[in-house]
Amino acid sequence: MLKNHYIQRFLKGWKIFIQNPLGKMGVVILVVFMLMALASFFVPHINPMYDPMTGIDPDIKISTGPSLTHLLGTDNVGRDLFAQLLEGAKVAFIVGLSSAFFSIVIGTVIGMVSGYAGGMVDTILMRMADIIMVMPSLVILLILSSLFGQFNIWIIVFIIAIMRWPAVSRVIRSQTLSLKHRPFIEASRVAGASHLRIIFRHIMPNVLPLAFLYMTFRVTSAILVEAALSFLGFGDPSQVSWGMMLQWVWKSGHMFQAPYWLIPPGVSISLLTLSFYMLGRAMDEVLDPRLRKEGQS
Amino acid sequence: MSNLKKYPLIEMKGVTKEYSPRKRFFSKCQNKVLALNSIDFSIEKGEIFGLVGQSGSGKTTCGRLLVRLEEPTSGSICLNGEPINKLKGIGLKTYRSKVQMIFQDPYQSLNPHLSIAETILEPLVVNGLGNAATRREKVLHTLEIVGLSPADDFYDRYPHQLSGGQRQRVAIARAIVLDPDFIVADEPTSMLDATIAIQLFQLLTQIRKRFDMAFLFITHNLAAANYLCDRIAVIHEGHIVEVNTANNIIQHPEHPYTKRLIQVQPGFDFNG
């Protein structure tokens, strides 16, 4: 009964969302990749040679094209490319969602505090955001990893999150500014509520939809940054990912000989990031009534 | 004890409020807005005191100063003779539990993401009063008092499921749930229909009778103030031009501005 309200809101939003062609297409692509990511857990159990990292087909010594045993073919040491592609989907979700989640959490908290506190706190936090915002995250990651050696995938996730909160915090801050003088906030102050309570109880539920919207865009950029980093040879070498597959196809000199190796990870990166982008656009429409078609409310 | 001076419940002494516009580069003109200019009045326990004036005359500013949403530029405000200007922390919290406010726009004063219960519970929760069960009882009881019955029915609803009049009743419930001594009601019916306005006035009168709470009733409508208030202060451009009992203000206005107000508001429409 109590949370009915949220469920109702969600269902209403979902209806508008799914009527939108972008939203529909985004969801379909996303579901396909999710199934791939799930499949990656089962494939190695069919046959140990389908392990994306360590599984080697004993009969194959060079990269071969698609066949019945290897749907997409193998790489130059005989590992199954389809298994790697599935593993890559899983890693893309982990990297994209977790670093987007961290950057949204950091950005939302800093944005709310900055907008609500104002004054010096606001100035300091926003100058910090400006400085980080103008730093190119890929270049920073490249410099850091050439200084400290190749990073573990979780450190990469964390660094992407640290680099990507400022844009979120700016949006959340301006939303907070427009909320903080609303009478329901002042009513809460008159009732004796503390600043922390006002921020987390009254402001947060009102900015959360916007934060989720930004999360979809952050996912896109995190996946792209990780892929670029891996392709350039600075990824986590113990972790298969789409960017890593591209790095291996390049490094082993098969770039122009093995399209069955090059094309699937490239297309996957584009499609998955595109689907998150489409989700974000469609969600924009749910959140901003001005963008809706007539007759929807 | 007889030599103990009897203080009014709440008192404004020479209160001035200036708003300074934001400093800008290259802008020499720094005209400050003098929202309130040396305001003096006092309100007794259980009294409904009207503050009447045109829009922009400083009424809302006056109410916001009383609940400490704003600080006076100079002058002091006292509750039972104790100045409140310097209150902080626990002291401020205690003050706020004694002085509450009802805001003008019921569509803006309730958080759309909180249920009616959560809204009315908040003052009890932040002041650490009672436990879950007693709070629930208190909220249900308060809903009945403000005429939202059956209370069970309203308890879990959300603001968007209520009419404007019902929302303002929720706001009134939130203001009275702590049993304050004094409530600022800032044009509580100006956004509502006349019939609903009259019902709310009756509710405020009942509450005053039942709990002996004092009100500062802010309105631009002399007729509404006359209906509800014991005494009325007329405010004009940040100045209080006249204070008197409601009857005297209407029947024997002294200040020319009051006379003009009466002339331009002949009708008894209740959009206070």
Ligand SMILES: Nc1ncnc2c1ncn2[C@@H]1O[C@H](COP(=O)(O)OP(=O)(O)O)[C@@H](O)[C@H]1O
């Ligand atoms: N936050 C503020 N900053 C600058 N000027 C303000 C502010 N609030 C009110 N004022 C000015 O103070 C005057 C009185 O406003 P207000 O108290 O809201 O009047 P009323 O409630 O009687 O309509 C107006 O001239 C208004 O422009």
Ligand SMILES: [Mg+2]
């Ligand atoms: Mg006003």
